[in-house]
Amino acid sequence: MNIAIDGPAGAGKSTVAQLTAKHLGYTYIDTGAMYRALTLAALHEGVSLSDEEELASLLDRISIGLQQQASGQRVFLNNRDVTEEIRHPDVSRQVSLVAKHPKVREKMMVLQRKLAGQESVVMDGRDIGTFVLPDAEVKVFLTASIEERAMRRYKEMLEKGHDANLADLQLEIQLRDKTDSDREVAPLRCAEDATILDSTGMTIEQVVSRIIELCKN
Numbered sequence: 215m216n217i218a219i220d221g222p223a224g225a226g227k228s229t230v231a232q233l234t235a236k237h238l239g240y241t242y243i244d245t246g247a248m249y250r251a252l253t254l255a256a257l258h259e260g261v262s263l264s265d266e267e268e269l270a271s272l273l274d275r276i277s278i279g280l281q282q283q284a285s286g287q288r289v290f291l292n293n294r295d296v297t298e299e300i301r302h303p304d305v306s307r308q309v310s311l312v313a314k315h316p317k318v319r320e321k322m323m324v325l326q327r328k329l330a331g332q333e334s335v336v337m338d339g340r341d342i343g344t345f346v347l348p349d350a351e352v353k354v355f356l357t358a359s360i361e362e363r364a365m366r367r368y369k370e371m372l373e374k375g376h377d378a379n380l381a382d383l384q385l386e387i388q389l390r391d392k393t394d395s396d397r398e399v400a401p402l403r404c405a406e407d408a409t410i411l412d413s414t415g416m417t418i419e420q421v422v423s424r425i426i427e428l429c430k431n
């Protein structure tokens with residue numbers, strides 16, 4: 215059984231998906247981390263983020279690994295742990311520019327389907343229920359008010375000891391959602407057969423329980 219969790223930035227998808235996977239004994243796959251790893255590689259190698267061909271060829275040359283550890287998922291780029299680096303504001307600000315290229319998405323989809331082909335997965339992203347795993351047994355579109363999403367990100371940044379500005383974070387999230395929703399290929403959309411879950415005012419545990427309930431139906 216596969217579970218697809220999509221939704222806008224900062225809705226808590228990865229936390230919820232990770233806990234759901236743990237509860238069910240499934241593999242968690244964070245597709246946003248894959249786009250982030252490619253963006254980081256492009257920034258390191260000086261590849262223009264508007265060069266679709268170069269980005270697609272870069273994706274062929276790099277290896278992206280996801281590894282589940284007791285502390286959570288770790289992300290590897292060419293076997294180097296980049297879990298923290300891919301969350302850097304420079305990557306967050308630019309990842310949508312990389313993700314909008316059709317050739318990049320096509321290759322990512324192949325990689326993601328391969329990962330899902332091996333076992334039961336909880337996969338989170340923007341196009342999982344609509345394109346990557348259209349046959350997923352459970353589809354959730356997880357959202358929350360923009361204010362709450364920005365506030366969650368803000369607290370997360372402070373907890374990690376980073377400087378953060380709430381208004382800037384809110385703007386960045388809105389801009390990223392707009393780029394993700396406006397792109398021509400696989401835009402951010404709720405699948406027709408997805409359950410919409412608005413997590414505003416809900417605890418993480420409540421959201422996870424709700425998803426597990428959906429799996430029983």
Ligand code: C5P
Binds near residue numbers: 224338341394
């Ligand atoms: O999930 P996260 O916020 O880490 O995703 C980062 C970015 O990666 C998104 O804003 C989007 O541009 C891209 N993405 C995507 N399709 C996915 C997952 C992420 O386009 N399935």
